Amino acid sequence: MxxxxxxxxxxxxxxxxxxxxxxxxxxxxxGMDLQPGTSGYDFTLMDTQGNSHDLSDYTADGKVVVLEWFNPGCPFVKKYYEGSNPSMKAAKAFAEENGVVWLAVNSGAPGKQGYGADTNNQYAAEHGINNPILLDESGEVGRMFGAQNTPQLFIISEKGILLFNGGVDEAKMDGEVPQHNYVINALEQHMAGKDVDPSITAHIGCSVKYGEHKPVEGEMKPETAQGAR
Missing domain, CATH: 1.20.5 (Single alpha-helices involved in coiled-coils or other helix-helix interfaces)
Incomplete structure (x- = not known):
């Protein structure tokens, strides 16, 4: 017994x-365990205008890159483009003034909310969005970064190292006045040669509208970068 x-x-x-x-x-x-300090990221995606974007091309040119996970149908995205919250537009303006590349990424699958070049182009035209919107229909890039929400932002250094993962601010609802702009804070600290703090913040939003995931052999996994900013 x-x-x-x-x-x-x-x-x-x-x-x-x-x-x-x-x-x-x-x-x-x-990518659910993705932490700042990791590296080894690269992707090539087409934007809604038919232009190709390669992350490693930007970093090879010495550019810091902000990736904004985006869905024009998400109410939490709309609060930054249609509501009173100024954080996203302020962060974009700061990035542009300082030579930082800003790319939106839509990982929505066909048939999902916010999917399609026409839908994204129309929203961009109506709300003054001038940065490229990249289409990640397979969701491979979103999963590589562990993108869970729209909006959620990642900052990649000119050395290809993840500096920041999180929300642009702490505001939960439209009309709530944010006290911090975490993206501007991260960019300022990095440009000053400092470690980014906080490097992870809460990201409140809609779930990324992924399709069915079929893992393939050789999927990219991040590497840990030691002693580098």
Whole structure:
């Protein structure tokens, strides 16, 4: 009886370990554990105007890059472009003034909210969005970065290192006056040669409208960069 009990507990423990391992691998594949200080990112995506953008081309030119996960149908995105919250527009203006590249990324799958070049172009024209909007229909780039919400922002240094992952501010609702602009703060600190703090902030928004994920062998995984900004 005791041997059977021990054997049964062992089977349960092995099964639990297998579930944890599977979950960890799934999280890793989707970038859920992504932390500032990691590197090794690259992608090539077309924007809504048919132009190609390669992340490594920008960093090779010494550019810092802001990636804004975007969905024109999301109310949390709309509060920055249609509402009274000034944070996103202020961050974009600061980036432009300081030679920082700003790219929006829409990882919505076909048929999902906010999908399609025409939808994004119309919204951009109506609300004065001048930066490129990249289309990531497969969701591969979004999953590589672990993008969970729109909006959610990532800042990549000129060395290809992730500096920041989070929301532009702490405001939860439209009409709430933000006290911080985390993107401007991160860019200012980096340009001054300082470590970014905070480098991770809460990102409140709609879920990214991914399609079904079919992992492929050789998916990019971030590397940890030591002692670099």
């Amino acid at each position: 005791i041997r059977k009990l021990i054997a049964g507990l062992a089977v349960i423990a092995i099964a639990a370990a297998a579930i944890q391992t599977t979950g960890a691998r799934r999280a890793e594949a989707q």
